[in-house]
Amino acid sequence: MTAIAAVQLDPAVGDFDGNRRKAATAIAEAFAARASIVVIPELATSGYVFRDRDEARSVSIRPDHEIFAEWARLAAGARDGAGVVVGGFSELGEGDEVHNSAAVVDASGVRAVYRKVHLWDREKEVFTPGKAAPPVVDTPHGRVGVMICFDLEFPEWTRIAGLAGADLLAVPTNWPLVPTPPGERPAEQRIAVAAALVNRMAIVCADRFGRERGVDWTEGTAIISPAGVVIAEAGPGRGAATADLDLAESRDKRLSPRIDLFDDRRPDLYGRLVHPGPARGV
Amino acid sequence: MTAIAAVQLDPAVGDFDGNRRKAATAIAEAFAARASIVVIPELATSGYVFRDRDEARSVSIRPDHEIFAEWARLAAGARDGAGVVVGGFSELGEGDEVHNSAAVVDASGVRAVYRKVHLWDREKEVFTPGKAAPPVVDTPHGRVGVMICFDLEFPEWTRIAGLAGADLLAVPTNWPLVPTPPGERPAEQRIAVAAALVNRMAIVCADRFGRERGVDWTEGTAIISPAGVVIAEAGPGRGAATADLDLAESRDKRLSPRIDLFDDRRPDLYGRLVHPGPARGV
Numbered sequence: 001m002t003a004i005a006a007v008q009l010d011p012a013v014g015d016f017d018g019n020r021r022k023a024a025t026a027i028a029e030a031f032a033a034r035a036s037i038v039v040i041p042e043l044a045t046s047g048y049v050f051r052d053r054d055e056a057r058s059v060s061i062r063p064d065h066e067i068f069a070e071w072a073r074l075a076a077g078a079r080d081g082a083g084v085v086v087g088g089f090s091e092l093g094e095g096d097e098v099h100n101s102a103a104v105v106d107a108s109g110v111r112a113v114y115r116k117v118h119l120w121d122r123e124k125e126v127f128t129p130g131k132a133a134p135p136v137v138d139t140p141h142g143r144v145g146v147m148i149c150f151d152l153e154f155p156e157w158t159r160i161a162g163l164a165g166a167d168l169l170a171v172p173t174n175w176p177l178v179p180t181p182p183g184e185r186p187a188e189q190r191i192a193v194a195a196a197l198v199n200r201m202a203i204v205c206a207d208r209f210g211r212e213r214g215v216d217w218t219e220g221t222a223i224i225s226p227a228g229v230v231i232a233e234a235g236p237g238r239g240a241a242t243a244d245l246d247l248a249e250s251r252d253k254r255l256s257p258r259i260d261l262f263d264d265r266r267p268d269l270y271g272r273l274v275h276p277g278p279a280r281g282v
Numbered sequence: 283m284t285a286i287a288a289v290q291l292d293p294a295v296g297d298f299d300g301n302r303r304k305a306a307t308a309i310a311e312a313f314a315a316r317a318s319i320v321v322i323p324e325l326a327t328s329g330y331v332f333r334d335r336d337e338a339r340s341v342s343i344r345p346d347h348e349i350f351a352e353w354a355r356l357a358a359g360a361r362d363g364a365g366v367v368v369g370g371f372s373e374l375g376e377g378d379e380v381h382n383s384a385a386v387v388d389a390s391g392v393r394a395v396y397r398k399v400h401l402w403d404r405e406k407e408v409f410t411p412g413k414a415a416p417p418v419v420d421t422p423h424g425r426v427g428v429m430i431c432f433d434l435e436f437p438e439w440t441r442i443a444g445l446a447g448a449d450l451l452a453v454p455t456n457w458p459l460v461p462t463p464p465g466e467r468p469a470e471q472r473i474a475v476a477a478a479l480v481n482r483m484a485i486v487c488a489d490r491f492g493r494e495r496g497v498d499w500t501e502g503t504a505i506i507s508p509a510g511v512v513i514a515e516a517g518p519g520r521g522a523a524t525a526d527l528d529l530a531e532s533r534d535k536r537l538s539p540r541i542d543l544f545d546d547r548r549p550d551l552y553g554r555l556v557h558p559g560p561a562r563g564v
Contacts, residue, residue: 117548117551118546118547118548119546120541121537121538121540121541122540124540129548131551132551133551133554150546153479153480153543154480154546154547154548155437155438155440155441155476155477155480156437156438156441156547156548156552156555158437159437159438159555160552160554160555163554163555164554181509181511184510184511187479187509187510190472190475190476190479190510191476191479191480191510193472193476194437194472194473194475194476194477195437195476197435197469197472197473198435198436198437198473227463227469228466228469228472228473229463229466255403256403258403258404258406259402259403261435264400264401264432264436265400265436265438266399266400266411266436266438267555267556267557268556269399269413269414269415270438270442270555270556271556272415272442272445272446273438273441273442273445273549273552273555273556274549274550274552274553274555274556275549
């Protein structure tokens with residue numbers, strides 16, 4: 001069993017040093033509480049509601065920034081020395097580009113950086129979208145895939161992570177609060193539940209809290225089993241969702257000797273998904 | 283608004299004439315109750331738990347069978363004369379092939395036949411899988427897409443129906459009963475909810491009841507709004523889920539002026555979905 005922790009944080013926009021301390025404290029606490037894999041929110045080091053690209057750039061860093069060495073030291077201090085951190089940051093790219101990125105860090109340092117591909121709303125004015133598939137990183141606990149927030153709402157993207165072998169999909173998020181009908185989970189969780197089910201893949205979403213420039217957040221941090229059940233939530237405010245998962249369970253895509261969720265796909269018939277075509281029927 | 287009815291029936295395996303009467307009665311009742319679109323289960327005319335292909339063939343029909351003329355007459359008797367019936371049947375195909383099919387019928391006759399592409403478990407020993415995308419049929423009420431049961435669990439397939447312009451996805455099903463954790467909806471409904479959300483498309487699933495050769499059924503007949511909310515269910519036993527839906531709502535894929543669930547897709551990056559490749563990571 002692997003102990004997973006998803007930490008709900010309240011980064012402050014533009015305050016890199018303060019956010020760095022908050023993240024380090026939260027990561028250290030999670031490893032001290034015996035977690036092996038710790039996920040923190042999207043843009044945890046920078047905050048989210050930027051006025052413009054310049055403001056985002058002012059708190060953007062490259063993957064060789066010393067904060068990741070700090071996360072690596074914390075990961076080395078995990079119970080088994082094999083801690084893994086997945087966290088969002090604003091990345092300084094080529095030229096003046098800024099990316100909404102997430103890093104996978106273990107005791108050896110940065111294992112992968114992912115740049116968000118599906119940008120949400122005003123992010124399109126701030127960030128340059130990524131061009132690469134979600135990475136899947138082999139760890140002693142299992143294979144950890146990574147994507148960010150709105151990416152999760154494209155079943156093509158979660159499927160690609162599943163096909164690439166992700167046992168656990170780690171999803172740093174900032175889910176702006178929108179109305180949810182009584183008795184229903186937030187829409188993002190309902191989408192994550194199905195992504196887990198159809199791919200038999202565990203999913204962990206680390207959301208944020210703390211009003212920022214008028215935006216409230218869903219505070220929907222959750223861990224979802226490969227059977228599509230929300231097995232832990234952080235609840236409102238600062239906190240964490242924690243759960244023990246057998247990530248090996250994600251490897252078996254069979255529902256019966258004659259049913260395999262991946263082998264039963266019909267890629268020969270899915271061409272419409274990759275042809276631009278008209279966006280909708282006529 | 284369009285009145286939708288999904289009828290939960292108990293076809294008996296091999297009893298074509300009895301099943302035909304049950305279906306006709308249920309369709310007539312739904313139109314009499316002012317429905318405009320009526321969906322009945324998968325294999326409603328044949329039953330499901332066949333011993334083998336020969337038994338299935340014995341109750342298989344072609345799309346020119348008079349039962350569809352009967353459904354067309356019932357559709358003509360709908361409140362506005364523009365009734366639509368979607369129902370599953372065992373189809374006699376070319377040679378000795380048998381397909382798990384669904385027909386879309388209106389007053390003019392059979393508008394489309396769909397052959398199930400993703401076969402479930404022992405269906406693989408009985409049926410020949412389809413080779414064509416889910417049809418999307420233009421009706422006075424909106425565009426009705428069709429797929430069958432397990433098809434719904436492949437987000438590629440529901441997306442293809444969405445991209446083809448389906449406002450309402452009609453899904454005849456036979457959901458064998460499997461354990462569901464307390465407090466959770468059946469897995470198939472959880473998957474349908476997300477398919478509705480990510481495609482902003484209404485979904486109606488007509489399930490069956492009645493133990494058949496030791497198999498029990500989920501009795502999960504449900505109507506799901508484009509906002510991913512289950513707005514009507516049939517409950518256990520014979521019954522129907524009914525709801526009024528504004529199918530025009532499915533046409534707008536925008537969540538904000540800067541977010542469009544279809545335009546925000548990145549088909550240029552989805553190639554992995556159509557390349558056979560290794561089924562899973564290494």
